[in-house]
Amino acid sequence: MTASSTTIRRVPFPRAWSVRASDVAALVVGNGILIGAMWVRHGQLIELHSLTGIVTAGGQLAALYGTYLVLLQLILMSRSPWLDQVLGQDRVTLLHRWVGFTAIVLLGVHGVLTVTGYGLANGSGPIGEAVTMLTSYPYVLMGTAGMALLVLIGVTSIRAARRRVSYETWYGIHLYAYLAIALAFMHQLAVGTDFLGDPVARVYWIGLYVVAISLMLVFRFGQPVALSLRHRLRVANVVVESPDVVSIYMTGRDLDQLAVRAGQWFRWRFLTPADWWRSHPFSLSAAPNGQFLRITVKQLGDHTSKLQRMRVGTPVFLEGPYGNMTGAQRTRPRVLLIAGGIGITPLRALLEELPAGAGDVALIYRARRPRDFVFRKEIEQLAAMRGAVVHYVVGRHGTREMPHDPLEARSIQRMVPDVAQRDVYVCGPVPMMDAVRRNLRALHVPDAQIHDERFSFN
Numbered sequence: 001m002t003a004s005s006t007t008i009r010r011v012p013f014p015r016a017w018s019v020r021a022s023d024v025a026a027l028v029v030g031n032g033i034l035i036g037a038m039w040v041r042h043g044q045l046i047e048l049h050s051l052t053g054i055v056t057a058g059g060q061l062a063a064l065y066g067t068y069l070v071l072l073q074l075i076l077m078s079r080s081p082w083l084d085q086v087l088g089q090d091r092v093t094l095l096h097r098w099v100g101f102t103a104i105v106l107l108g109v110h111g112v113l114t115v116t117g118y119g120l121a122n123g124s125g126p127i128g129e130a131v132t133m134l135t136s137y138p139y140v141l142m143g144t145a146g147m148a149l150l151v152l153i154g155v156t157s158i159r160a161a162r163r164r165v166s167y168e169t170w171y172g173i174h175l176y177a178y179l180a181i182a183l184a185f186m187h188q189l190a191v192g193t194d195f196l197g198d199p200v201a202r203v204y205w206i207g208l209y210v211v212a213i214s215l216m217l218v219f220r221f222g223q224p225v226a227l228s229l230r231h232r233l234r235v236a237n238v239v240v241e242s243p244d245v246v247s248i249y250m251t252g253r254d255l256d257q258l259a260v261r262a263g264q265w266f267r268w269r270f271l272t273p274a275d276w277w278r279s280h281p282f283s284l285s286a287a288p289n290g291q292f293l294r295i296t297v298k299q300l301g302d303h304t305s306k307l308q309r310m311r312v313g314t315p316v317f318l319e320g321p322y323g324n325m326t327g328a329q330r331t332r333p334r335v336l337l338i339a340g341g342i343g344i345t346p347l348r349a350l351l352e353e354l355p356a357g358a359g360d361v362a363l364i365y366r367a368r369r370p371r372d373f374v375f376r377k378e379i380e381q382l383a384a385m386r387g388a389v390v391h392y393v394v395g396r397h398g399t400r401e402m403p404h405d406p407l408e409a410r411s412i413q414r415m416v417p418d419v420a421q422r423d424v425y426v427c428g429p430v431p432m433m434d435a436v437r438r439n440l441r442a443l444h445v446p447d448a449q450i451h452d453e454r455f456s457f458n
């Protein structure tokens, strides 16, 4: 089985969620205001007349907003398709990072202010008060243990530390977040001043947890299990594309019912005894055709090396589809695709799927060495069939043969003079993508016409 041996069959488009970024922002801010109002309702403003009152009330406010941010983190981690559609993976990743750090700081502030406030009130000093609280109140110990886990997650997510630990270790540590959230929940309902005497506040707070956990259960667990059981994917063929790149073809049941578009990606879990527990993101490298799904994988590390030797018949669990770099983003009749290295995969699928007349699609394909180009034959065939123009750009930038960046603004314009009138889809190494976006802006391509996908969540 090969990609060129099939004809395209239409599959349904993924559901378009009628949620806008402004709706999400209004919900987040609205709940933020409700939480502030709850704090005021519980008399905390009155406490602000003394230093002890200010410190203790400040500690409570920090706990409320710190926990609220942790719950928002759960939603950001839920892999909800509506969130992916509204914000895109890059913004979700960025938000996840900063919401996480802010939550940890606020919860740390809560701990410090609370022991200081109670220490001042009891005349015992913060250290003495901390010891008393930890040894006398089991729910305080729980909260502290949860906090310690969150700090561990935060520390391993700082960029310098993140580079030193493997993705799997970092991810494994992140799983402790669930335990931390459970501990924080029990701590808050057992000792939180805002919830002890106010059943409405208690119900509201439990409701926030229920919403966040339900989104997690539905989209992170329920939807992938249902999808995988329905389609029962298996590896059907593994084709060597170059010395370090293979294409994996997968077949299954009812693939003509699987809603997905070219340009999207799934998290794939190959159910082998050694690797069933980890999923990795890969884009479709052929347009969905109702008969098979194809990914194309460059050997980069431990997992992608194993994928080069994946056995035919291996069952596959899939989660998704994700990603917005699709034909739905298109604003212009003409399109330019710019691929760097293995970033060709989603663009190869788009080249196949985007509706276009002669000359409407141009592809610039950049690689360091000629052997790094994959799909050359397929691309030639598709280009001939669809009237697309292809520019191969090969060479190592900064050498005598190639002193300048071959994707600098004037080079792009020389290859595609009407670039400013096109939608531009970009995928490749992150530094290349950043440089291309700058160069496109210099060529007056509006941001709304630039669509990209990063092969990295770092």
Ligand SMILES: Cc1cc2nc3c(=O)[nH]c(=O)nc-3n(C[C@H](O)[C@H](O)[C@H](O)COP(=O)(O)OP(=O)(O)OC[C@H]3O[C@@H](n4cnc5c(N)ncnc54)[C@H](O)[C@@H]3O)c2cc1C
Pocket: 167, 168, 265, 278, 279, 280, 281, 282, 283, 284, 295, 296, 297, 298, 299, 300, 301, 302, 303, 304, 305, 342, 345, 346, 453, 454, 455, 456, 457, 458
């Ligand atoms: C949206 C998206 C689409 C992608 N599409 C393709 C594609 O079509 N073809 C292709 O060859 N590569 C693709 N990648 C990159 C691919 O996912 C990584 O190269 C692969 O996961 C590396 O795994 P490894 O264990 O072999 O390498 P490692 O050396 O262990 O990891 C290299 C880097 O890959 C990332 N990574 C590792 N494991 C995971 C994981 N489980 N989940 C997320 N990131 C991880 C980390 O940033 C890590 O630093 C894509 C990545 C993303 C985010």
